[in-house]
Amino acid sequence: MLREYREAVLADEDRRSMDQARVLLAGSFCEQPPLGLLRTLERAGCYIVDDDFVQVHRWITGDVRADGADPLGDLVLAYLKQGIASPIRYIDEQVKGQALVERVERSGAEGVIFCAPSFCDPALLDQPMAVAAIERAGIPWTSFKYAGNTGQFQVIREQAGTFADSIKLWSE
Amino acid sequence: MKTNELRVAGIDVGSSAIKVAVLRDRGSEGAELVGQATERLRRRDPLDVVDSTLDAALALAGLRRDELEYIATTGEGEKVECRTGHFYGMTTHARGGLFLDPDVRAVVDIGALHARAVLMDERAKVLGHRMTSQCASGSGQFLENICRYLGVTIDEIGPLSLQSQKPETCSSICAVLAETDVINMVSRGITIPDILKGIHLSMAGRYLKLLTSAGARGPVLVTGGLARDEGLRAALVELVAEQQVPIEIRMHDNSPLAGAIGAGLWGAFRVRKLSSRGVLLSGSRG
Amino acid sequence: MSKQASPGNVAAAALKDQSQERQKAMIAEHFRKLAEAPERGEKCVYTFVPGNLTELIDSFGLLPVLPEINALQSGMRGKSRDYIGLAEKLGHSEDVCTYVKCDIGMLKSGNIGPTGERLPNPDLLLLSYTGCFTFLKWFELLGQEYNAPVAMLHVPYQGDGVVTDSMRTYVVDQIKKKVIPALERISGRAYDEEALKERLARSAQAEEDLVWVLESAKRRPSPIDAYFGGVYYIGPIFTAFRGTQDAVLYYRELRAEIEERIALGKGPVTPDGEIENERYRLVVEGPPNWTSFRKFWQMFAEEGAVVVASTYTKVGGVYDNGFRHDPNRPLETLADYCMGCYTNLNLPTRVQMLERYVREYSADGFLINSVKSCNSFSAGQLMILREVERRTGRPGGFIESDLVDPRYFSASNIKNRLESYFQMIEQKRAGGA
Known part of the structure; x- marks a missing residue:
């Protein structure tokens, strides 16, 4: 499917990037938010250049050791030591939010949208700490919650539109 | 070039x-x-x-x-x-x-579905805003519905409203109830100009509230589709004077x-x- | 409370019992010590009620601070609305635990504790993770606010309903390798196992009396209310006093008082007097609401409803299943204690516990107070409701409120629901007769 997608993208000669704000979407790590929400954000003037959707599928960074004598042990170690920084993990001695700041830099995002499902404890309890780190780094951000079962995104559309405008017009 | x-x-x-x-x-x-x-x-x-x-x-x-x-x-x-x-x-x-009026630091945008007051600085950077809620009252759509009841065209609203002698207060701010109000007024023999002026005054009151709660002062430009409606504009100017709000309502031909x-x-x-x-x-x- | 509204179930206001006075004095003394701690160079450890290692902390001469208790006290003293509002203004979501927001709000408002004295900053945040994910985030937040070190004690969930040897070893290892070194570091003292054993022995004594008191509710009429009254009875043992001589004395005194009530055939004491006519015996699941605690209690007392057993009074330790702290296995017993806390139990175990309570305490029904804040309680409660109802044949009731956010306590709604619930019990009785 990926291959087909890649070919289709390359075949479309008419592709051009629009003038949109590059944003990182944080807080929807448990699942993929409704497609309508993503479409709304893009139409409101944002390009989502990084996200944490379905984070469990990309939990382990790098390769798990494949030539050790204790494969189970290696799997456990990879889980413990090579896991991504996420609100759902407790990491000793971490600088909260630092990993997010680094992702912003890597992806070239111009701002962060915290977009968590309502009542998502890990995302929402974590957010003030992530926001503090983002603010220390001077990165613009905004936040809202969504309900998984809704198709109504008018308020989000307005907020995302204002945010994209403020990045495009006033960010240094 | x-x-x-x-x-x-x-x-x-x-x-x-x-x-x-x-x-x-x-x-x-x-x-x-x-x-x-x-x-x-x-x-x-x-x-x-x-x-x-x-x-x-x-x-x-x-x-x-x-x-x-x-x-x-x-x-x-x-x-x-x-x-x-x-x-x-x-x-x-x-x-x-x-662009249309370099003096203004606030606009009130009145569209078909909603109205909003926007405050800005000298670079047009938005500093604050207030919007009407999702309901249809106080919007162009509402006014169009009223036109249909009264059998007048949109373009006639302004001039008719300006002819009003004794505007009839519209008691309700809810679009649905206001429409009932209007039907009552017609059956009570209230003239069309007085009905329209009453509605204009009621709408203008809401916009003025948006502007004052957003903190607007000085010249304010009316923008959006309804900026064309001279009756509405007159109602706004009248209310500003009556309530002694430190705002000056302005218009421009290209406001819409x-x-x-x-x-x-x-x-x-x-x-x-x-x-x-x-x-x-x-x-x-x- | 309006006496007219009372159908004669509640008698005139009672004098405070001696045990109550003692508890009050213990609390006042503890907060005085906390207020003076910075001046006297004493160190303090913030920790949580479930899975608290009070004997261990005390054996190092350290003072425990329990943010949950401060939050509930703020709720009872009418401060939580402003604290929560402040925390929300600072970016904490309206959806999350109100204990956390109340605590953050209190911290941002000068950290004045329940006795009006300032609380010391933590020298260590001892994060005992017992079935409540919010605890992790709470102490991450406080770690950032106070720039204080966190010692994490990861307590495995009883997913299969049992504690295995490897689970126990896992916890003991962490206590040895993580918790004790952290306590040694901030106290400047070495671990003293004998001191710990002494405290654990005193814990066991107090636990024995506490269980006796809680089980006294099996009698008819019950001499106690095991939910609204129960939260006072668990106070010392759930907070800063487990393992102290004060706690031993408190529970001995409390037991004597209850023995006397039994001898006199008296019902439970409420803030408005005694319940003289026990009409309904209930088992309650879930924490109480603290902002309208008294009003909430009145709604029960006025109807002659007595709570004979509750799960909330097991949140800081389950003792009525026979568990006692065992001085002969000091670290293992602490591990077992942590793993046995109510929120660390899986749903089948919780259902079994409720079923047992309904039967052993001859309850007319059981009621769930589902609080918005607390997912570790609320998740699964509807299943629990249906299952306990099915197994016992007694009617279940469901009400909703919150811990310390007064916006989520609707007195009229709760009263309506309770009234129809009591009617349901009456119908059941009539039908069964």
Whole structure:
């Protein structure tokens, strides 16, 4: 499917990037938010250049050791030591939010949208700490919650539109 | 074309009309509106109307699409394929308002579905805003419904309202109830000008509340589709005087075009900002 | 409370019992010590009620601070609305635990504790993770606010309903390798196992008396209310006093008082007097609401409803299943204690516990107070409701409120629901007769 997608993208000669704000979407790590929400954000003037959707599928960074004598042990170690920084993990001695700041830099995002499902404890309890780190780094951000079962995104559309405008017009 | 000049278009996709502004922008040396067109939707697909309206405005400006450096959309224009970028309505009305009247630091944008008061600084950076809630009262759509009850056209509303001698207060702020109110008034023999003026005053009261709660002072430009309605404007001026609010209501012939103008100008702003960073936009898809 | 509204179930206001006075004095003394701690160079450890290692902390001469208790006290003293509002203004979501927001709000308002004295900053945040994910985030937040070190004690969930040897070893290892070194570091003292054993022995004594008191509710009429009254009875043992001589004395005294009530055939004491006519015997699941605690209690007392057993009074330790702290296995017993806390139990175990309570305490029904804040309680409660109803044949009731956010306590709604619930019990009785 990926291959087909890649070919289709390359075949479309008419592709051009629009003038949109590059944003990182944080807080929807448990699942993929409704497609309508993503479409709304893009139409409101944002390009989502990084996200944490379905984070469990990309939990382990790098390769798990494949030539050790204790494969189970290696799997456990990879889980413990090579896991991504996420609100759902407790990491000793971490600088909260630092990993997010680094992702912003890597992806070239111009701002962060915290977009968590309502009542998502890990995302929402974590957010003030992530926001503090983002603010220390001077990165613009905004936040809202969504309900998984809704198709109504008018308020989000307005907020995302204002945010994209403020990045495009006033960010240094 | 002058070396510093950018040619841009702004497309404001409203829920009842498409408005297009074509501008020549010379950055700090100002900009000039060189073409404009407005077309009512009349139940057509907005995307179909966009093309013809844009072409009409370009024809007036003597420009082709592929000569434009930026096509900016606003309003419901997020689906317009040919856009270079999209700006949110609040941002564009502020910019358009400042272009039309450089004295103003606030606009009240009155559209078909909602109204909002926007505060800005001297660069048109939005500093604050207040919006009407989701309900339809106090919007153009509401006024259109009333017209249908009264059997008058939209264009007649203003002049009729100005003839009012003894405006009949509209007791309800709910659109549904207000419509019932109007039916009652008709059966009680209240004249159409008095009914319309009453409605205008009730709407103006809501806009004034938006403006004062947003903290607006000094000259305020009315923008959006309803800016055309002189009866509404007169009601606003009257209420400002009556309530002694430190606001001066202003209008401009091109007030309904403020969103489209603002979008175009922000497009030019973006081209300059990005090129100063060495980024070139791929322009419009002609 | 309006006496007219009372159908004669509640008698005139009672004098405070001696045990109550003692508890009050213990609390006042503890907060005085906390207020003076910075001046006297004493160190303090913030920790949580479930899985608290009070004997261990005390054996190092350190003072425990329990943010949950401060939050509930703020709720009872009418401060939580402003604290929560302040925290929300600072970016904490309206959806999350109100204990956390109340605590953050209190901290941002000068950290004045329940006795009006200032609380010391933590020298260590001892994060005992017992079935409540919010605890992790709470102490991450406090760690950032106070720039204080966090010692994490990861307590495995009883997913299969049992504690295995490897689970126990896992916890003991962490206590040895993580918790004790952290306590040694901040106290400057070495671990003293004998001191710990002494405290654990005193814990066991107090636990024995506490269980006796809680089980006294099996009698008819019950001499106690095991939910609203129960939260006072668990106070010392759930907070800063487990393992102290004060706690031993408190529970001995409390037991004697209850023995006396039984001898006199008296019902439970409420803030408005005694319940003289026990009409309904209930088992309650879930924490109480603290902002309208008294009003909430009145709604029960006025109807002659007595709570004979509750799960909330097991949140800081389950003792009525026979568990006692065992001085002969000091670290293992602490591990077992942590793993046995109510929120660390899986749903089947919780259902079993409720079923047992309904039967052993001859309850007419059971009621769930589902609080918005607390997912570790609320998740699964509807299943629990249906299952306990099915197994016992007694009617279940469901009400909703919150811990310390007064916006989520609707007195009229709760009263309506309770009234119809009591009617349901009456119908059941009539039908069964």
